[in-house]
Amino acid sequence: MGKVLVLNASYEPLNITSWRRAVILLIKGKAEQVEHNGKLVYDKFPLPTVIRLRHYVRVPYKEIPLTRRNILHRDSHSCQYCGYTGDELTLDHVLPRSRGGEDTWENIVTACVRCNVKKGSRTPKEANMILRRPPHRPHSGLYFEVTKHIKSGVHQEWQKYVIGI
Structure with missing residues (x-):
């Protein structure tokens, strides 16, 4: 039925989970629904596409390898x-x-x-070539996974929760 973006209590993206896991977090009261797609899991319970944890989870910074x-x-x-x-x-x-x-x-x-x-061995300016987008360091490892979903058109509602896309 789909993937769900999980936000920290501070609204920063933490990970992507299955809709089943998201529903369990909602039922247990550990998260609240932020976005849904209109589909129903069961009567009067919309299928979430974005949830937010009620308590802040501290996540250690992880360097993304330059590959x-x-x-x-x-x-x-x-x-x-x-x-x-x-x-x-x-x-x-x-x-x-x-x-x-x-x-x-x-x-x-x-x-x-x-x-x-x-x-060649020139800068773009010297070669009279323009970069379409300036290169940047991705904000998190989750960045790649989220951009894949957004660019596929499946989860456009995720875009407002992710910086730099």
């Missing part, structure tokens, strides 16, 4: 210069490594082979 897969996912598997979305995607350093550019979330973008070769 090719995560960068491709952050950039929606598309070239950040021309928008190409095929199989021939590479990673490009905005400030080239030959000029001191480092491997950081803020310096690496997804680029097609053609744009990467065209840019």
Whole structure:
């Protein structure tokens, strides 16, 4: 029947759970319903799409690894210069490594082979190429999972609870 976004008491996203687990949390009084999709679990009990825990849960900060897969996912598997979305995607350093550019979330973008070769060892400004979106560090590991659901169009109501999408 669907997935449910779980918010902390402070309205920050914690995780995504099954609708069954969400209903159990609601029945036990551990959470409250914030959003629903109009479908009913049973009479007069709407199926939740977003719930909020009644008590704050402290979550330790977890660094998101800088990997090719995560960068491709952050950039929606598309070239950040021309928008190409095929199989021939590479990673490009905005400030080239030959000029001191480092491997950081803020310096690496997804680029097609053609744009990467065209840019070469120059900055986007020097190559007269414009980035569609500036590179950024994802806010949380949950960011990837939530963006997948939002971009698929299934859970548009989640967007107002997530920063940076």
